[in-house]
Amino acid sequence: MAGATNAAVPTLIGSVQRALRLLEAAGAHPDGAPAKQLAREAGIPLPTAYHLLRTLAHEDYLRREKGVFALGTAVGRLAVGGAVQNRRSTLEDSLAHWRDAIGVPVYFAVYREGEIELVAVADTPQAPAVTEWADFRETGHAHALGQCLLGQLDDRARRDHLDRHPVLPVTPYSVRNRCTLLERLSSVGRTEVVVERQEYALGTVCAAIPITAGSAAATMAISLPLHQAARLLPAVEQLRSGIAGLLGSLAFSISI
Structure with a gap:
């Protein structure tokens, strides 16, 4: 069990890092950018990027409109907070x-x-x-x-x-x-x-x-x-x- 727990730690940290890179990439495009472009700029495989982008959009850290992703309202709350x-x-x-x-x-x-x-x-x-x-x-x-x-x-x-x-x-x-x-x-x-x-x-x-x-x-x-x-x-x-x-x-x- 200890080995399984330890093996999971880098995976969880890596997911957070990848999500943050996607947010940074989206922040560079005020009008939004498609998933493929964000994945490329963040250096993340497209399937992984799709999964993280959907999660971030669900939590309002991103918003998806007309096929592009842009920063959502939750990011603003973080900044104000x-x-x-x-x-x-x-x-x-x-x-x-x-x-x-x-x-x-x-x-x-x-x-x-x-x-x-x-x-x-x-x-x-x-x-x-x-x-x-x-x-x-x-x-x-x-x-x-x-x-x-x-x-x-x-x-x-x-x-x-x-x-x-x-x-x-x-x-x-x-x-x-x-x-x-x-x-x-x-x-x-x-x-x-x-x-x-x-x-x-x-x-x-x-x-x-x-x-x-x-x-x-x-x-x-x-x-x-x-x-x-x-x-x-x-x-x-x-x-x-x-x-x-x-x-x-x-x-x-x-x-x-």
């Missing part, structure tokens, strides 16, 4: 850089399709992120990330969000009602840092920076234990000074 992963890695690397430089957890969140979405967090065992003990989406009124995002919405979108996620106290320090929250949000400029102290998690203070990325609402934030509250504003100002270099990856991340 790779770009998304690369940009996400860039975002995570950037957050990790500022986490290490400032020594605090760093968060990035967006407001997408009517909901608060925490996209990425960078923390360490020595500087852990706030535990999401109550759903961030439903408690945006209580934490700095949510308040910062809600503050960037127009009045209609903000009221719609609060209709779906009513203002309810999360801790003894949380905003008590919708009217008070709206007054607070209207008093803070769209470009100002938002600070909350123990409103979402007891023993924790947070600050969030609004991110300008087209018409979308986004934010970066940091958190600290209450006994380190004196570090909060200097730390968030340090982060804000470095955000300009992150805007490319942040803007892309809004659309991920």
Whole structure:
């Protein structure tokens, strides 16, 4: 059995290699090419090429029209997926850089399709992120990330969000009602840092920076234990000074 298994490995790898060569050959012909031409350019026997081309077409990596094969939609999804992963890695690397430089957890969140979405967090065992003990989406009124995002919405979108996620106290320090929250949000400029102290998690203070990325609402934030509250504003100002270099990856991340 071992000999049979080992003998099968090169065959499977060879099939993948041949399929990739066919995809490369098809990619060189935007208007498509017939099987015989692709087989010749890929250096693959025609019977084998036919089998692989049918499989690739079935999986949408190729499409067959009028006797020629061209790249299919699945190839585009691979390319987009790779770009998304690369940009996400860039975002995570950037957050990790500022986490290490400032020594605090760093968060990035967006407001997408009517909901608060925490996209990425960078923390360490020595500087852990706030535990999401109550759903961030439903408690945006209580934490700095949510308040910062809600503050960037127009009045209609903000009221719609609060209709779906009513203002309810999360801790003894949380905003008590919708009217008070709206007054607070209207008093803070769209470009100002938002600070909350123990409103979402007891023993924790947070600050969030609004991110300008087209018409979308986004934010970066940091958190600290209450006994380190004196570090909060200097730390968030340090982060804000470095955000300009992150805007490319942040803007892309809004659309991920």
